[in-house]
Amino acid sequence: MAAVAGGRLAGEVHKAGGIGLVAAGHVPFENLQKEITLSKQVLGLEERDDLPLGVGLMCWRLESPHLPTDLAATEPERWLRYVIHSARARHLWLGFSATGDYKSWIERARAVEAEQVEGEQRKEKLRILLILQREQEVKEALQYEGLDAIVLQGLEAGGHVATEDRGHRLADFISRFSSHLPSVKPPFLLAAGGLSSARSVADVLSQGVAAVVPGTALCVADEALLPPKQKELLIRTGDGMTVKGMQWDRARGSVGWPEGIDGHGIRNITHEELVEAGKEADAKERYARAVKEGDLDRIVTWAGAGVADVKRTAPVREIMQDLLSETERTT
Template sequence: MAGVAGGELAAAVHKAGGIGFIGGGHTPLNSLKAEVDKARSSIGLAADDDLPASLGVGLILWRLEPPFLSPEAAATEPDRWLRYVLHTARASSLWLAFPNGGDWEGWIARARRIEAERERSDKVRLVVMVQRVETAKEALEWDGVDAIVLQGTESGGHGPAHEFGAPLASLTSHLASHVPNPASPPFVLGAGGLSSASSIAAALAPGVLAGVVPGTALCVADEALLPRAQKELLVHSSTSESVRGMSWDEARGTLGWPEGVDGRGIRNKTSEEPPKVAGSEEGRERYSRAVKEGDVERVVTWAGTGVGDVKRIAPAEEIVRELMAEVVGSPQL
């Protein structure tokens, strides 16, 4: 959750019994370092302590690849980031998302190679997020993967466009015969429209998913990085106001996403503009002013279809407990 999942939110989810991830790759490395420091401070870790497996780091991979980076930079930046995450931040869980070229196995091998450069007591838990059943089936066979996040079109933020992906229930159904035992790794986790205890219980009921990944519900946590005005907007928005498109990315100039990926957020003036208008020089200037002014009528507020179930701003621990209220046992995030 770029711009939302910082160190304090990840630490709060960890304390609540879930698995919290700090979002990285979308801002300079120093920003990620600051958020990792916040997480360490929040749970009382020393600088040379490994982060617990339930407090990890996630990376948006296309930002570390060509054409976003020059070939020269792309030859060194991925290793630099992974060495920070695995050696300096000492993360024990790593979430990889959105490689532009689809070279998942290359990224997995790179992460394992960097991991092996430092002695550690436990193996790093490696999570990959995919948007298609075909890719999920392949991922079940990839060496080195511990968990797969299956992302449906209901997901807020960036995810599968309607013509590329499918709702989570459909993805889960088509993958069912390939997951004989959800309690065995690699675990399959579901993402998309899961902002209430009942929706989570329904997603887990078929016995395919080992856990769930709520996003929108935690955007309104006290600890989330999202500005207060956008949290208030989420609380007062309905499911019908959650829409997919590329106009926000055109206006922001964030156009390196892999094929078939667009963004889902709360409908506003920017999303109603055709992409070419939003991405024009005038459109980008207009959006930049809106960011400075905190204008939620133009600035994107990412949100999935579960936004209609988001009713209040609250501490992350309370949100996690409420989300898992209908599931027996510990929180599965």
């Protein structure tokens, strides 16, 4: 949900009964501070109030080799201290570690949580969630201490997700952990990927997961950061118009994603264009120009397999009500 889930969207998701998430790590530290301030304004909170939202970190951006070794040793704690003690967020979402060492990330977060800081202490324990794409990762994470939930991300998800050879379709992913469902104690299992209709949400919830994590469906919310033209493109996009690959990331210089991760978005020129060896700078220049011009034929619009079910822009409260309508009729 990078460049989509800001403070306003997260705050309104919470007000509508969900767990709002502020995306972080893909933009400078100061941007996160700005969005956290906005989220507290949306919720009518004071600066030192606990924030009943989550902050999501792209772990690889705070690790080596993306950061120099000296910064990689200190930056995670700086971000964690802000999220836990300054923003006072209730939830911490972690994903896409280049090292895959989520156990260390959890231990770091719990150590920061235990630090003594000046001022009023947090009222609630931090809840830590991992978003994972591979069966073995989940099996290992189920044994981690201090972990509250695991999001099973199916291949249908938009944005960044596992490559076809490493991931699983969501229904199959869930079935592989049917012995843990329904979850009766942490870590609880949640589901993400292609959940843009009431029927898809109801089907997944009927399989015993604790909750669902819609992405593409919320990109068109009035409160989402996505530009209006891209929201309109999502609404126009039908079945079979999304594609996976890393061409967009290479064109915009977003390199460093873990091995086995793909981008999933709406097919356009950038994805189809073959860049000759030695011409990478030209491709980046074309992409940068397209961003300035708002050229949707080149810039990436992330979308999952459920994008054809996205029919309109609306306040996030209405979108969430629509997604849960089938579940409410059957309970």
